Amino acid sequence: MVYIGIRPPLPVSIPKSERLTATPECGQNFHAVPNQRENTMNIQDRIREQVTANPVVLYMKGTPQFPRCGFSSSAVQTLKACGLKDFLAVDVLADEALRQGIKAYANWPTIPQLYIGGEFIGGNDIMREMRKSGELQALLKSAGAIA
Ligand SMILES: N[C@@H](CCC(=O)N[C@@H](CS)C(=O)NCC(=O)O)C(=O)O
Secondary structure, three states: OOOOOOOOOOOOOOOHHHOEEEEEEOOEEEEEEEOOHHHHHHHHHHHHHHHHHOOEEEEEOEOOOOEOOHHHHHHHHHHHHOOOOOOEEEEHHHOHHHHHHHHHHOOOOOOOEEEEOOEEEEOHHHHHHHHHHOHHHHHHHHOOOOO
C-alpha cells in the first residue's frame, strides 16, 4: 500500500499485564503501576481468606506504628481505645491491586476499612461513632477479640 503524507499508526498490541495505569496517592504524586486487572479474582479470594481467618482486620495506609494517612492513624487509635491489643493490619500502599481490590470487595471507596468476624464494619468515621455508642466494643467482644 502507498501512503501519501503521514502514515497511519501501525496497530500495536501491548499485553494487558504490561499496560500501565496512573493512580492517585493520598497526598502524593501520581505514579505508574502495572495493570493488575487479571489478578482481580485472586485478590478477592485473598481478601476473603484474610477477613475470615482473622477476627479483626484493618486495611489501612501504612502500619499501626507508622500510619501514612490521618484517617488510618485515627482508625488504629480507635481500635486501641477499645482495648484491642492484637489485630491484622494490612498496608494497602504496599500493594496497588489490593488497594483497589479492597474497594470492590465491600463496595466501599475509601481506606481505612475495618472487618470484624469476616463482616465489613466501615471506615474511620463509622468506627469512631460506633466506639462512642459502645457498639464497636460489643462487636469486638462477640468476636472474642477483647475481654
Ligand atoms: N471518611 C472516610 C475517610 C477516608 C478517606 O477519605 N480515605 C481516602 C484518602 S486516604 C481514600 O482512601 N481514598 C482512596 C485511595 O486513596 O485509594 C472514613 O471515614 O474512613
